[in-house]
Amino acid sequence: MKITLDTSTLSRELFKLQGVVNSKGTMPILQNALIEASDSGELTLHATDLDVSVTTTSECEVSQPGRITVRARDLYDVVKNLKGERVTLEKEDNQWMRLTSDTVRVRFVGMNPDEFPQVQRADEVQFVPLPTDRFMRMIDRTIFSISTDEGRPNLTGALFKKAGADRISMVSTDGHRLSMISAPVDAEGKQLPSELEDGVIIPRKGLAELRRTVDLTAPEISFGLRGNNVVVRHENTTMFVRVIDGNFPNFDQVIPESKKERMAYVDRATLIDRIKFVSLFSNTKTHNVRIELEEATCTISAQDPDKGECEEKVQAAYDSETVQAGYNYRYVLDVLNVIGGEQVALELVDTLSPTLIHELDSEEGERSLFIVMPMRI
Amino acid sequence: MGSDSDAAGAGERHTSPGSEEERIHILSPELADQIAAGEVVERPASAVKELVENAIDAGATRINVEIEEGGLKRIRVTDDGCGMGAADARIAVRRHATSKISNREDLFAIGTLGFRGEALPSIASVSRFELITKPAGRLGGTRVVIEGGERVSEGEYASAPGTSITVDDLFFNTPARLKFMKTRSTEVKHVLEAVQRLALPRPDVAFSVVHNGRRVLDLPVCDGHYARVHSIVGRDDSAYLYAAPDAEQDGVRVSGFFSQPALTRRTTNGIYTFVNGRFVRDSTILGAIRVAYRGLIDRGRHPVVILFLEVATAQVDVNVHPMKTEVRFHRADAAFRAVRRALANGLSACPWLPRGDADAADDGGATASRAGDPGPISDWSAAPTGRPSDATQAPRRYAADRFSGVPVGDSMLDGLPSRSYALRAGGPAAAGEGGLNEVHTEDLLPETGYFSSLVYAGQVHSLYLVCSDPEGLVVVDQHAAHERITFERLRTVWAERRTQQQPMLLPEVLHFDSLRAAILSDNLDFFAALGFDIEPFGDTDFALKAVPAMLSGGRYANMLTDALDDLADTGDSGRVDEAIDAILSRMACHGSVRSGDTLSPSEARALLEELDAVDFGANCPHGRPVYFRMSLAEMERRFDRR
Numbered sequence A: 001m002k003i004t005l006d007t008s009t010l011s012r013e014l015f016k017l018q019g020v021v022n023s024k025g026t027m028p029i030l031q032n033a034l035i036e037a038s039d040s041g042e043l044t045l046h047a048t049d050l051d052v053s054v055t056t057t058s059e060c061e062v063s064q065p066g067r068i069t070v071r072a073r074d075l076y077d078v079v080k081n082l083k084g085e086r087v088t089l090e091k092e093d094n095q096w097m098r099l100t101s102d103t104v105r106v107r108f109v110g111m112n113p114d115e116f117p118q119v120q121r122a123d124e125v126q127f128v129p130l131p132t133d134r135f136m137r138m139i140d141r142t143i144f145s146i147s148t149d150e151g152r153p154n155l156t157g158a159l160f161k162k163a164g165a166d167r168i169s170m171v172s173t174d175g176h177r178l179s180m181i182s183a184p185v186d187a188e189g190k191q192l193p194s195e196l197e198d199g200v201i202i203p204r205k206g207l208a209e210l211r212r213t214v215d216l217t218a219p220e221i222s223f224g225l226r227g228n229n230v231v232v233r234h235e236n237t238t239m240f241v242r243v244i245d246g247n248f249p250n251f252d253q254v255i256p257e258s259k260k261e262r263m264a265y266v267d268r269a270t271l272i273d274r275i276k277f278v279s280l281f282s283n284t285k286t287h288n289v290r291i292e293l294e295e296a297t298c299t300i301s302a303q304d305p306d307k308g309e310c311e312e313k314v315q316a317a318y319d320s321e322t323v324q325a326g327y328n329y330r331y332v333l334d335v336l337n338v339i340g341g342e343q344v345a346l347e348l349v350d351t352l353s354p355t356l357i358h359e360l361d362s363e364e365g366e367r368s369l370f371i372v373m374p375m376r377i
Numbered sequence B: 001m002g003s004d005s006d007a008a009g010a011g012e013r014h015t016s017p018g019s020e021e022e023r024i025h026i027l028s029p030e031l032a033d034q035i036a037a038g039e040v041v042e043r044p045a046s047a048v049k050e051l052v053e054n055a056i057d058a059g060a061t062r063i064n065v066e067i068e069e070g071g072l073k074r075i076r077v078t079d080d081g082c083g084m085g086a087a088d089a090r091i092a093v094r095r096h097a098t099s100k101i102s103n104r105e106d107l108f109a110i111g112t113l114g115f116r117g118e119a120l121p122s123i124a125s126v127s128r129f130e131l132i133t134k135p136a137g138r139l140g141g142t143r144v145v146i147e148g149g150e151r152v153s154e155g156e157y158a159s160a161p162g163t164s165i166t167v168d169d170l171f172f173n174t175p176a177r178l179k180f181m182k183t184r185s186t187e188v189k190h191v192l193e194a195v196q197r198l199a200l201p202r203p204d205v206a207f208s209v210v211h212n213g214r215r216v217l218d219l220p221v222c223d224g225h226y227a228r229v230h231s232i233v234g235r236d237d238s239a240y241l242y243a244a245p246d247a248e249q250d251g252v253r254v255s256g257f258f259s260q261p262a263l264t265r266r267t268t269n270g271i272y273t274f275v276n277g278r279f280v281r282d283s284t285i286l287g288a289i290r291v292a293y294r295g296l297i298d299r300g301r302h303p304v305v306i307l308f309l310e311v312a313t314a315q316v317d318v319n320v321h322p323m324k325t326e327v328r329f330h331r332a333d334a335a336f337r338a339v340r341r342a343l344a345n346g347l348s349a350c351p352w353l354p355r356g357d358a359d360a361a362d363d364g365g366a367t368a369s370r371a372g373d374p375g376p377i378s379d380w381s382a383a384p385t386g387r388p389s390d391a392t393q394a395p396r397r398y399a400a401d402r403f404s405g406v407p408v409g410d411s412m413l414d415g416l417p418s419r420s421y422a423l424r425a426g427g428p429a430a431a432g433e434g435g436l437n438e439v440h441t442e443d444l445l446p447e448t449g450y451f452s453s454l455v456y457a458g459q460v461h462s463l464y465l466v467c468s469d470p471e472g473l474v475v476v477d478q479h480a481a482h483e484r485i486t487f488e489r490l491r492t493v494w495a496e497r498r499t500q501q502q503p504m505l506l507p508e509v510l511h512f513d514s515l516r517a518a519i520l521s522d523n524l525d526f527f528a529a530l531g532f533d534i535e536p537f538g539d540t541d542f543a544l545k546a547v548p549a550m551l552s553g554g555r556y557a558n559m560l561t562d563a564l565d566d567l568a569d570t571g572d573s574g575r576v577d578e579a580i581d582a583i584l585s586r587m588a589c590h591g592s593v594r595s596g597d598t599l600s601p602s603e604a605r606a607l608l609e610e611l612d613a614v615d616f617g618a619n620c621p622h623g624r625p626v627y628f629r630m631s632l633a634e635m636e637r638r639f640d641r642r
């Protein structure tokens, strides 16, 4: 193999692999990037941690097609520091790879490319387009409440599921709180993959990687399913994310019925600010605050036997009966911080029932709802 | 029958040409002397073990164990085995009376679990003992009652075919022994453990254990080893188990199951090894297991392994230890190699890894078998990764790297020193000598907010947080730090009983094996005091409905499992308060950020801030340092700047 291309292109593409290369792990080959050059002048870079795989393609000058695999991090560290505009990669004996650029000459220890896990192909995937910003909003609104408890593997990802005709939803829960968003999808007449009827669970790692690498300036991504992978394509990059095998819990039954008249409308920025202020008096270990809704007022308070207590009243559009509940304020702030809109609607059912938080003024057709289980204080 | 209405004394003869066939005889004193002697009954579980062994030797297909008060009040073992005739029943309770061997040669080819003729007399001498037995096809049965070794009565007795032995008031005549008994729940745990060990190699026999009227173990006859292993190890753990490819070396055959390296335990109690169906603890086998897992699991952790070794009876001596839990292989090297080979082959195939090709992984990847209940044998055998045949031919290409030592050392371009850099080695003990200033909080830390005041430089190797203070460099071990914080929280809750609870929106279902489930049931109050709201449903399932608010976001099932294991070791005796710290520290480990977790700068800073709340006067949960500091002066010295 021998190829030459722009240093900046190689650096940009290698960056996209960095999140999945395994820095320690038991399989050394997974620290590598697989580099493939085809007759047609196409360079494919590939990395995988077996759960998430990234493939990018770009153009290059191919003097000799072939494959090679070297440590991805090392290669990236070298390439991003090159001064020369062009860089040449060339395979040597015994899986070594030589890199030359301007005055620089580097030789990397490589491995046998046949040992690299088989690269997955996206050829037969039926892709459905989705605006990039919409996809990002869906991830943002759910990723924070994904469980980190590997003892509950089915909660360590977000449920990606069809939600009625031409809508798609994303749901996550860590057992104490739940976030869900649904949004319209324009399948351009094509069917959504049938697996999405029941939904697939996309692991947090995959979502985080998507959020990190997707080019936000590109107007649109497209997604599809292949085997037990979700495939997401944006520009020249394809990402395979192995979905979590398991059933997402049936959460419908724990969501209280929402009633318009119970909603309290509060200025979101004020609420965030005041909760942070009051939380100075919450216990540093339990993060307790209390929220009380009474006519036209939302009272936030916290107390800790070691510190004292603190209370502040915020204006609210509310005219139902007085209710109150205790919370881990971080759970509340997590929601308030990811949603948009000037105002937010709080819906406290009672002290012990799950509380609903509604995002108002969502983007066109999107709907998100957040549920937080109160704390017993 | 019924012809031997009163035959007291008939049993005195070694054999007697009576009206019925007699199988049991008293061993000659010369032969009896060659049998490893020693204490047979040291606790209820050892009596249960002996009685169940006898039932298995008698060809039973269903064995019921009932115990009361941990077995100290009553043990009853009932089987549907061959039973004993009247004369046999009377002689069976005498020392050195056995039907299982008769001459010296037999001693070297033992195919039964029992062979000493010791168990029944030993048990009968320290309890109120009742034997009721009847061979199938006979009309009448026999009852023999013995109290503290003295025969009280014997005679005809109507009963079902098979044998039922009741042992009441164990150790009533040996008060010193009785004093050593642990708590009821500890004894139950040992009884369950004993029965499980006997049940593992015998899926063809049904076992049950009832404690104080409550069924604590139920093992129906099942089809093949895996189903039995599954029901004993528990659904969660068995999802991490894979069949080991069969291995053979010089007459030692090995088969069984092994855990992927992700599943480890603190003790070796997940290791079950059997030689010709007998549970043994053998250093050769344990050594081979350790070697096979070397480098794959952390030191101090142990895998879950269930191995069945088959050896010609002439090739293994079981007459080694009075408890019959040790064996001596004539070819220990063969046993070692066979075990190591079976495990190494299984492990190197990495059956838990998804295959390189996505579609192949679809139906057999680790996640598939982990999430799903392996269920009955038919389902299970459909999962290709678990089958021995498959394990041997599984793709080797991932594993090859690990075992063939492909040279991928630290890259020449690695900017950072490798993980073994000298700083890490400087624990508190090495402080003075290595020249590293191990800092003691009291000396150097300003009054408040020391950790929050640090300038955070970054995270290295997803393990350490590197920071600086005005006069030096501070390195924090992120896992130790978080563990310390969680521990502190737990101790506060416990000490102040000041519990804020964070209920679950979606309760977590916890499955435990019957041992842990029994301990949990007995200790629900303890966990409630900590703020866990746990509701039993079914025998071994529990719903976790709320957790202490301080622990929100931890790994609850892991925390509870380790706490249960600690409780099992402690019992619920007066030592609990002493052990609380140990239990809490173990739980803290699972509430914590782990080594290897990548932390964002804000997460790292939050961790540092929380460290300020920790009272460093107390000892660390695991005695490991949380951080160390190196002064600028010290650095200058190291760089020969002065």
Ligand SMILES: Nc1ncnc2c1ncn2[C@@H]1O[C@H](COP(=O)(O)OP(=O)(O)OP(=O)(O)O)[C@@H](O)[C@H]1O
Residues within 6 Å of the ligand: B023, B024, B050, B053, B054, B055, B058, B079, B081, B082, B083, B084, B092, B093, B097, B098, B099, B100, B113, B114, B115, B116, B117, B118, B119, B120, B121, B162, B163
């Ligand atoms: N449940 C049973 N059913 C049928 N026969 C039994 C039963 N229990 C004991 N026996 C008979 O009584 C004999 C004596 O039992 P005991 O357990 O004392 O000795 P053992 O099993 O021969 O040797 P060991 O002391 O090693 O267990 C046995 O050899 C067996 O013939």
Ligand SMILES: [Mg+2]
Residues within 6 Å of the ligand: B050, B053, B054, B113, B114, B115, B119, B120
């Ligand atoms: Mg016996």
